[in-house]
Amino acid sequence: MNISILNGRLIDPANGIDDFLDLHIQGQQVLAVGTAPEGFEAQETIDASGCIVCPGLVDIAASLRDPGPGRIDLASETAAAARGGITTLVCTPDTQPVIDTPAVIELIHRTARKLRRTRVLVAAALTQELDGQQLANMAALARAGAVALSNARRPLANTLVERRALEYAATFGLTVMLRPEDPHLRAGGCAHEGAVATRLGLPGIPSCAETVAVARDLALAEHTGARVHFHALSTAGAAGQLREAQAAKLAVSADVAAHQLHLTEMDIEGFDANCHVSPPLRTLADREALRQAVADGTIAAICSDHQPHELDAKEAPFPETAPGISGLETLLALTLRLVDEGVLSLTEAIARVTCGPADLLGLPYGRLGAGSPADVCIFEPDTPWTLRRSALYSEGRNTPFEGWEFEDQVTHTLFNGRVVYRRDARNPA
Amino acid sequence: MATDRRQNIQLTPDGRLRHFLTIEGLSRELLTHILDIAESFAALPGRPVKKVPALRGRIITNLFFENSTRTRTTFELAAKRLSADVLNFNVSTSATAKGETLLDTLRNIEAMHSEMFVVRHSQSGAAHFIARHAAPGVSVINAGDGRHAHPTQAMLDMFTIRRHKGDFTPLRVAIVGDILHSRVARSQILALNTLGVTEVRVVGPRTLIPTEARALGVHVYHDLDEGLRDVDVVIMLRLQKERMDGALLPSESEYFRLYGLTNKRLEAAKPDAIVMHPGPMNRGVEMDSEVADGPRSVILQQVSYGIAVRMAVMSLCMQTHAEEREEA
Numbered sequence: 001m002n003i004s005i006l007n008g009r010l011i012d013p014a015n016g017i018d019d020f021l022d023l024h025i026q027g028q029q030v031l032a033v034g035t036a037p038e039g040f041e042a043q044e045t046i047d048a049s050g051c052i053v054c055p056g057l058v059d060i061a062a063s064l065r066d067p068g069p070g071r072i073d074l075a076s077e078t079a080a081a082a083r084g085g086i087t088t089l090v091c092t093p094d095t096q097p098v099i100d101t102p103a104v105i106e107l108i109h110r111t112a113r114k115l116r117r118t119r120v121l122v123a124a125a126l127t128q129e130l131d132g133q134q135l136a137n138m139a140a141l142a143r144a145g146a147v148a149l150s151n152a153r154r155p156l157a158n159t160l161v162e163r164r165a166l167e168y169a170a171t172f173g174l175t176v177m178l179r180p181e182d183p184h185l186r187a188g189g190c191a192h193e194g195a196v197a198t199r200l201g202l203p204g205i206p207s208c209a210e211t212v213a214v215a216r217d218l219a220l221a222e223h224t225g226a227r228v229h230f231h232a233l234s235t236a237g238a239a240g241q242l243r244e245a246q247a248a249k250l251a252v253s254a255d256v257a258a259h260q261l262h263l264t265e266m267d268i269e270g271f272d273a274n275c276h277v278s279p280p281l282r283t284l285a286d287r288e289a290l291r292q293a294v295a296d297g298t299i300a301a302i303c304s305d306h307q308p309h310e311l312d313a314k315e316a317p318f319p320e321t322a323p324g325i326s327g328l329e330t331l332l333a334l335t336l337r338l339v340d341e342g343v344l345s346l347t348e349a350i351a352r353v354t355c356g357p358a359d360l361l362g363l364p365y366g367r368l369g370a371g372s373p374a375d376v377c378i379f380e381p382d383t384p385w386t387l388r389r390s391a392l393y394s395e396g397r398n399t400p401f402e403g404w405e406f407e408d409q410v411t412h413t414l415f416n417g418r419v420v421y422r423r424d425a426r427n428p429a
Numbered sequence: 430m431a432t433d434r435r436q437n438i439q440l441t442p443d444g445r446l447r448h449f450l451t452i453e454g455l456s457r458e459l460l461t462h463i464l465d466i467a468e469s470f471a472a473l474p475g476r477p478v479k480k481v482p483a484l485r486g487r488i489i490t491n492l493f494f495e496n497s498t499r500t501r502t503t504f505e506l507a508a509k510r511l512s513a514d515v516l517n518f519n520v521s522t523s524a525t526a527k528g529e530t531l532l533d534t535l536r537n538i539e540a541m542h543s544e545m546f547v548v549r550h551s552q553s554g555a556a557h558f559i560a561r562h563a564a565p566g567v568s569v570i571n572a573g574d575g576r577h578a579h580p581t582q583a584m585l586d587m588f589t590i591r592r593h594k595g596d597f598t599p600l601r602v603a604i605v606g607d608i609l610h611s612r613v614a615r616s617q618i619l620a621l622n623t624l625g626v627t628e629v630r631v632v633g634p635r636t637l638i639p640t641e642a643r644a645l646g647v648h649v650y651h652d653l654d655e656g657l658r659d660v661d662v663v664i665m666l667r668l669q670k671e672r673m674d675g676a677l678l679p680s681e682s683e684y685f686r687l688y689g690l691t692n693k694r695l696e697a698a699k700p701d702a703i704v705m706h707p708g709p710m711n712r713g714v715e716m717d718s719e720v721a722d723g724p725r726s727v728i729l730q731q732v733s734y735g736i737a738v739r740m741a742v743m744s745l746c747m748q749t750h751a752e753e754r755e756e757a
Contacts (some may be wrong), residue, residue: 195644199453201553201576201615206640270438271554315532315562317552319575 008048013351014367025374055354056087056375062306068096072395078117080394082421085377093125094152100125102144123150150177166226180213211237230254234279236289257305258334274400278323301357308396326396333406374417451578452619471737484513490543494550507739553577568746583616585738597624606666632656657697
């Protein structure tokens with residue numbers, strides 16, 4: 001099908017474009033930007049007057065729980081992604097069973113292809129069963145399409161295993177995504193070890209649980225030559241360590257979860273389990289340092305760190321609740337809020353959720369040049385809406401942003417040249 | 430933002446006590462009011478057995494997810510003095526072991542028409558969680574949640590201090606020992622500061638003092654002699670045996686040498702300083718027997734005052750609900 005998106009403001013950071021340009025799509029690809037080629041006939045035109053047209057979002061860390069028990073699955077979560085303007089998801093390996101065999105990767109790819117709502121890529125397990133002991137069959141996983149390796153939220157306790165895992169991954173040029181956290185320093189913690197957790201008597205996770213791990217991981221990255229990506233930084237210290245390592249030309253990158261740029265330890269006040277996340281919400285100073293690192297490009301990607309949970313996972317005393325936020329439907333809104341707050345320019349904000357994350361993993365997405373996959377997000381600025389937990393498409397309703405007002409509304413999401421979400425339609429495609 | 434969670438759910442909009450979950454957010458006037466009511470009940474033990482009919486026909490449930498004979502017993506006695514009927518649930522040994530969730534347990538007991546839950550739980554925030562999910566008209570009293578709060582213990586300690594010292598404002602108070610894991614210390618610190626004491630000190634090794642302790646409104650001391658200098662009240666905290674395992678302390682003997690209270694060390698405090706301990710005490714670890722049984726010790730008074738203070742808190746919460754029912 002041929003589609004023309006007309007009259008919108010096209011922002012494509014990868015190609016340095018911010019202009020009122022039309023976008024013409026033929027089949028699954030972008031055919032042209034600007035004037036339609038001679039003879040091109042659109043079967044559908046989308047009037048994007050007053051809207052911003054940008055590449056579909058690339059979210060490099062989302063837990064999708066499929067395969068796995070429960071109601072949360074690829075069908076519900078890809079619908080949520082499409083609604084959030086996300087066209088490429090990198091799924092973390094903490095499924096049941098764990099993504100440590102090519103068969104699980106094929107299953108996910110096949111299911112996602114059938115659903116046709118968003119591209120689902122896989123970060124496969126770094127160690128078998130994520131046990132932190134036995135290396136996963138990385139070459140086979142890469143052949144099956146894994147775009148990175150990760151131990152999900154289970155940090156490697158054994159430094160020798162980590163060294164071997166990085167060396168082995170480096171053999172095949174694979175990127176390793178690490179969640180830097182020293183499990184011993186984390187101990188039984190569930191909140192940032194700071195003033196609020198001290199007052200509430202919540203077992204703390206010190207900042208050094210992250211910085212100790214980053215220091216160790218950086219030393220091992222340098223030693224092994226592996227390509228290391230840090231997932232979900234939470235501390236000012238880690239942002240500083242990363243900046244120094246990049247200045248020393250080490251091939252390391254990082255992302256931050258969108259909620260980490262807006263919430264702080266103060267938000268757990270009253271034992272709000274929806275603000276129980278891992279890594280924990282930290283201080284205002286940490287949040288400012290993370291924002292700064294996102295602004296100067298040290299942190300090149302903002303991700304959802306999507307952790308959808310069934311209702312009862314948050315229905316318990318705070319320390320016993322499952323950590324995480326259902327983040328797919330707030331990734332764009334929270335990122336664009338940084339523009340309103342003067343942290344990022346609009347182009348930078350879009351870059352951090354499109355070409356930024358795509359480039360980290362060497363993916364050809366998050367851009368809209370001729371010949372690129374036709375993954376497009378169209379949103380309407382200055383159109384206030386209020387987030388309602390009950391209205392989420394995700395089966396995970398665990399969000400602390402209930403009642404927040406956002407300014408930008410996704411009107412259309414196109415994936416591979418098909419409209420997969422329309423705001424004004426009763427049902428998503 | 431989740432503003433609803435930040436409101437003090439233990440108070441009605443006009444500031445009456447609906448639940449008793451933490452000292453945090455309660456005014457000096459309210460704390461003083463609780464102490465005054467407790468004072469009126471405290472006269473009772475000297476007289477022949479006398480009950481007040483305040484809560485006749487009401488059902489109070491002790492919901493203990495963590496064992497504590499002592500606290501449960503004083504709550505039970507307090508409830509009976511108020512003429513209430515008491516149900517005891519030791520949940521650690523029953524339902525949750527069979528996989529029942531906390532909410533299921535709560536709903537089941539609510540179905541028995543209990544109007545008040547006295548809750549003890551090993552996790553911080555458990556009492557808030559139960560209060561948030563309890564049916565309207567049900568009060569929750571926190572009898573200790575994780576490391577967070579133990580407000581009735583703190584109030585009976587305040588009661589003890591007031592009985593012996595009168596005015597709070599000139600007092601310097603030292604709390605000695607495992608502050609990090611202590612819900613009692615957190616509630617005491619809040620209560621002492623709300624009641625306007627001159628200074629609250631915490632004394633202990635760095636492994637047992639939270640890194641952000643100053644945010645609690647205390648001065649931190651690592652040397653016992655310095656920490657006790659010129660204080661009016663010394664509160665010794667219980668040292669859990671398992672603290673030796675987590676590399677928090679090398680040994681009980683070293684702890685006693687550094688932080689154990691002896692008559693000699695007590696000389697640094699004011700001559701009329703009183704010594705308190707929330708119990709149960711490890712003699713020879715936190716405190717020498719000569720201090721525990723000595724003239725400065727008010728440890729046994731603390732226990733007997735506990736009943737009056739709990740009666741005060743229970744009757745206040747029940748009264749709020751009765752008033753709310755009438756208004757509705």
